[in-house]
Amino acid sequence: MTLILSFVIGFFASVASFILHSIVKEIQRLLTAGFDHTTYNWLYLLFPIVGIYLTSLFVRYVVKDNISHGITRVLYAIATKSSKLRGHNCWTSVIASSITIGFGGSVGGEAPIVLTGSAIGSNLGKMFKMDPRTVMLLVGCGASAAIAGIFKAPIAGLVFTLEVLMLDLTMASLLPILISSVTATCFTYIFAGSESLFTFHMDNAWVIGRVPPCILLGIFCGVVGLYFMRTMTACENVFASLKNHTYVKLILGGVVLSSLIFLFPSLYGEGYSAVNVLLDGSTIADWGKVMNGSLFYGHSELLVLYIGLVVLTKVFATSATNGAGGCGGTFAPALFIGGFAGFFFARLWNMYQIGTYIPEKNFALMGMAGVMAGVMQAPLTGIFLIAELTGGYELFIPLMIVCISAYLTINIFEPHSIYGMRLAREGKLLTHHTDQSILTLMSLDSIIDRQFTSVTPDMQLGQLINYISKSHTSFLPVLDKAGDLLGEIDITKIRHIMFRNELYTRFTVKDIMTPAPATLVREDKMIDVMHKFEKTNCNYLPVVNVNGQLEGYVSRTRMYSMYRHMVADFSAE
Numbered sequence: 001m002t003l004i005l006s007f008v009i010g011f012f013a014s015v016a017s018f019i020l021h022s023i024v025k026e027i028q029r030l031l032t033a034g035f036d037h038t039t040y041n042w043l044y045l046l047f048p049i050v051g052i053y054l055t056s057l058f059v060r061y062v063v064k065d066n067i068s069h070g071i072t073r074v075l076y077a078i079a080t081k082s083s084k085l086r087g088h089n090c091w092t093s094v095i096a097s098s099i100t101i102g103f104g105g106s107v108g109g110e111a112p113i114v115l116t117g118s119a120i121g122s123n124l125g126k127m128f129k130m131d132p133r134t135v136m137l138l139v140g141c142g143a144s145a146a147i148a149g150i151f152k153a154p155i156a157g158l159v160f161t162l163e164v165l166m167l168d169l170t171m172a173s174l175l176p177i178l179i180s181s182v183t184a185t186c187f188t189y190i191f192a193g194s195e196s197l198f199t200f201h202m203d204n205a206w207v208i209g210r211v212p213p214c215i216l217l218g219i220f221c222g223v224v225g226l227y228f229m230r231t232m233t234a235c236e237n238v239f240a241s242l243k244n245h246t247y248v249k250l251i252l253g254g255v256v257l258s259s260l261i262f263l264f265p266s267l268y269g270e271g272y273s274a275v276n277v278l279l280d281g282s283t284i285a286d287w288g289k290v291m292n293g294s295l296f297y298g299h300s301e302l303l304v305l306y307i308g309l310v311v312l313t314k315v316f317a318t319s320a321t322n323g324a325g326g327c328g329g330t331f332a333p334a335l336f337i338g339g340f341a342g343f344f345f346a347r348l349w350n351m352y353q354i355g356t357y358i359p360e361k362n363f364a365l366m367g368m369a370g371v372m373a374g375v376m377q378a379p380l381t382g383i384f385l386i387a388e389l390t391g392g393y394e395l396f397i398p399l400m401i402v403c404i405s406a407y408l409t410i411n412i413f414e415p416h417s418i419y420g421m422r423l424a425r426e427g428k429l430l431t432h433h434t435d436q437s438i439l440t441l442m443s444l445d446s447i448i449d450r451q452f453t454s455v456t457p458d459m460q461l462g463q464l465i466n467y468i469s470k471s472h473t474s475f476l477p478v479l480d481k482a483g484d485l486l487g488e489i490d491i492t493k494i495r496h497i498m499f500r501n502e503l504y505t506r507f508t509v510k511d512i513m514t515p516a517p518a519t520l521v522r523e524d525k526m527i528d529v530m531h532k533f534e535k536t537n538c539n540y541l542p543v544v545n546v547n548g549q550l551e552g553y554v555s556r557t558r559m560y561s562m563y564r565h566m567v568a569d570f571s572a573e
Contacts, residue, residue, distance in 0.1 A: 002134060005124050006141045006176035010183025012090075013117035013145035017184070018191040020094045020109045021150075027102025028269060037292035044104070044262040044293075048321070049254035051103020055096050056250065056325030063092045068322055071111045071329065071419040074118045074143060075165065084126065085139070089119035096327035104261055104268045106317035110150055111329020117142030117149075117184075137173050140165055141180035149184035151197060153388035156381055157181035163378035164417060197272055199280045200390035204359035206398050213358050214366065214398045217345050218405020221370030224311065224341045225410050228334065228375055229418050231315045239323030246325070253324020260317045264310050265293040266340075267317045270332040275339040278364045279390070287343075287360070304351070307344045311337055330418055334375045335368045342367015365390060366402045373403035374410035377417040382406075444529060445522050447559055448543050450552035454479045455509050457486055461497065462504030464489065473553075477542060478513045483549040485542055487513035519544050520554060529554070 035041045059067060065088065067073075077085050093112035101109055121142030125135035140161045148157030158174070158181055242249045261267050266274035277290045288300045296306045318333045346363035349355065365386060373382030382403045387393050414421065453471040455464060457478055467476060468491060476489040487510075494512050497503050517536040520529060520543045532541060533556050543551045 001128065002130075002137070002176050003179060005121075005128065005138060006179040007183050009117065009121045009124065009138060009141045010145040010149075010180035011187055012120050013113070013142060013180070014149040014184040014187035014191065016091075016094050016116045016120075017109075017113050017146065017149040017188060020098050020113060021192070023095075023098035024102045024109065024269065027098070031103065032268075035293055038297055039293070040262065040295050040297075041265070041293055042262075044265060044268065045258045048104040048106075048258045048261055048268075049250075051100050051105055052254055052257070052321065052324045052326045053250060054103070055100045055105075055327050056246070058096055058099065059092075059325070059327070063088060063096070065092075067093050067096060067112075067115070067327060071114050071143075071164065071331075073115055074139065075419055077118070077122065077139065084135075085115070085119040085122040087119070087123055089115055090123060091116065093327060097329075100321065100326035100328050101269050104257075105321040105326040105328055106257060106261070106267045106269070106271070106314065106333065107321045107326060107328020108270050108330065108332020108335075109328065110147065110331035112327060113146040113150055114143045114329075114331075117144075117146035137176060140173075141176050144177045145180035145184035147385075148181035149188045151385060151389050152185050152188055153385050154178070154181035154185045156385035156388055157184070159380040159384055160378065163381050164376055164419060196389060198390050199276050200361070200365060201280070202362075202394050203282065204362060206362065206395055209356060210358060210398065211401065213346075213349060213355060213363075214401040215405050217342060217363060217366060218370050218402040219409050220345050221338060221341060221367055221402060221406040222374045222409025224337060225334070225371045225374030225406060226413050228315050228330075228337060228371070229410075229414055229421070232319055232330065232418065233421075235316065235319030235323060239319070250324050253320040253326075256320040257317055257324065260313050260320075263295065264306070264313060266290055266310050267314060271314075271336040272332070275336055275364070275368070278339055278343045279361050281361065304344065304347050307340050307347070311340045311344060314340075330375070331372075334372045334418075338368035338371030339364045340367075341371060362395060362398075366395065366398055369399050370402040370406035374406040375418050377407065377411070377415075377420070379403040379407045444520065444524055444526060444543070444554065447554055447562060448522075448552040449555060449558075452477060452550075452553055454550070455489065456480070457508070457510035457513065459509045460505055461507040461509075461512070464509055465498060465504070468498070473540065475540060477550055477553075478509055479550060485516060485519070485544055485548060485550045486510075487515050488542075489513050516542050521545070522551070529559070533559070 031047055065086065067089065073085070093115045097107070097109050097112035101107060118139045119142065121138035122135060125138040130138065143165055144157035144161040147160045148154045158177055161177055239249055239253065242252070274290050278287060281287045281289070284300045284303065288303055291297050291303065291306050296302050314333055314337050318330060321328060343360050343364040345367065346358050346360040349358055350360070369382035369386040372385070373379040383396070383399045386399060387396055452473070453467055454477045455467050457480065474491045477485055478487045478489060480486055489509060489512065493514065497507065517538055518532045518541055520532065520541050522543060539556050540553045542553055545551055
């Protein structure tokens with residue numbers, strides 16, 4: 001059944017990919033077909049704002065749910081162990097992102113398609129009542145099929161699931177993912193033909209003497225990727241601060257986006273056509289076409305300046321698109337920035353004759369792989385995607401050098417991908433470390449024992465003895481009238497007085513209670529809970545709410561029992 005479902009997922013993911021790209025191309029053709037490429041076009045100031053506004057209306061009145069950050073949502077669904085994605089995610093992201101990108105939103109359609117494919121897998125698993133582990137696998141099938149279908153790159157789809165979604169898969173689980181990837185790729189060929197998204201022809205073979213510039217390019221890509229991630233986060237925080245001001249966000253984001261696209265038309269939409277200009281050209285005249293429709297048109301001497309400014313401003317265009325209410329991902333922007341950054345590096349290298357000549361188109365291609373490998377913390381995905389996408393297997397060794405260098409550079413400053421860092425900060429990210437993943441999946445709320453016997457601080461010792469006889473634990477919490485935790489009665493510490501009748505009216509609970517060694521709250525991460533148990537060496541710790549009222553107790557024995565059980569389940573074939 002799983003293999004059949006993986007085939008179905010692959011088919012529907014390819015259909016979703018074809019629909020998205022068809023709608024985007026048709027909208028862009030209708031809007032920009034009459035543009036004069038020899039001068040600037042004022043309509044660039046209008047179209048992006050209209051697209052974002054239409055998208056926000058669609059999301060607000062039709063979807064009525066947040067569908068941004070598609071891949072992050074998939075990671076969160078996996079992290080919660082339920083792998084549940086809503087039914088509308090099977091189609092709403094496709095429509096919303098098509099409108100956004102078609103009207104010029106500077107984002108990509110890959111993340112929405114990954115969310116769509118994963119949602120198809122999740123809902124099929126739910127429909128056929130699959131167990132949670134199988135549903136998680138089907139979500140992975142949907143994600144890999146989405147990447148494979150968009151780029152006609154089945155191996156890249158597989159390694160994307162392993163690296164970015166961070167699923168620990170067995171050999172038995174790889175087969176469904178491969179079936180989904182190959183199915184999506186084959187149907188994409190049927191629907192869209194054999195033409196690749198990027199045009200690349202090897203004119204200048206790689207030689208071993210280019211190892212130093214490849215390493216330097218990788219480091220440069222790592223720095224560019226870090227700039228992309230940090231700037232993206234800062235811009236998102238600005239728009240997040242305007243959460244309750246929808247029209248302010250629309251105006252701010254729309255003005256920033258439309259202004260940047262007016263100055264740099266290469267930022268319009270996904271920007272793959274601009275990347276193709278760099279990959280397919282070999283002279284200044286060829287590369288100069290990237291400035292068509294801008295104020296820079298006809299000024300070939302400003303090409304490097306234009307390319308550098310595009311690299312710097314792309315992240316602002318992407319942030320403004322999503323922040324203003326558009327829908328799209330950062331997959332395409334990472335490829336776009338990488339291609340432009342790689343060309344920028346090679347062009348400067350050759351202009352100033354830093355070393356032997358290096359081909360700009362080759363380095364633009366390797367730059368795409370490098371920035372993507374760094375931003376997504378996925379060097380294998382970068383290597384295989386670019387190699388499959390362009391047929392550039394002759395550049396396999398330099399692709400590896402660039403991707404490894406970029407990954408190591410960015411990993412010094414940011415240990416998580418652009419998709420995972422939001423969840424990592426909240427302690428909700430699954431990783432390839434089984435113990436850390438188990439702690440992420442565990443829920444403190446599920447192991448709280450809410451059956452406890454409490455006493456009041458003014459209760460006499462004689463009354464306390466009666467409560468002790470009814471308790472199933474070796475301690476009793478001391479609560480005031482509001483239910484606030486004041487302390488605890490540890491039975492083991494009052495044995496010297498609890499059997500002396502003459503003391504029953506002499507002592508009260510507040511005389512013999514001790515403060516709780518530590519308290520927990522439901523929002524605590526499980527790794528912090530374990531550290532508190534180790535530090536206090538207690539068998540039970542109280543859980544209180546934000547007001548200090550007791551909610552129950554967590555047993556150390558029960559917690560470790562659940563941990564061992566989940567490790568066994570997680571490691572099962």
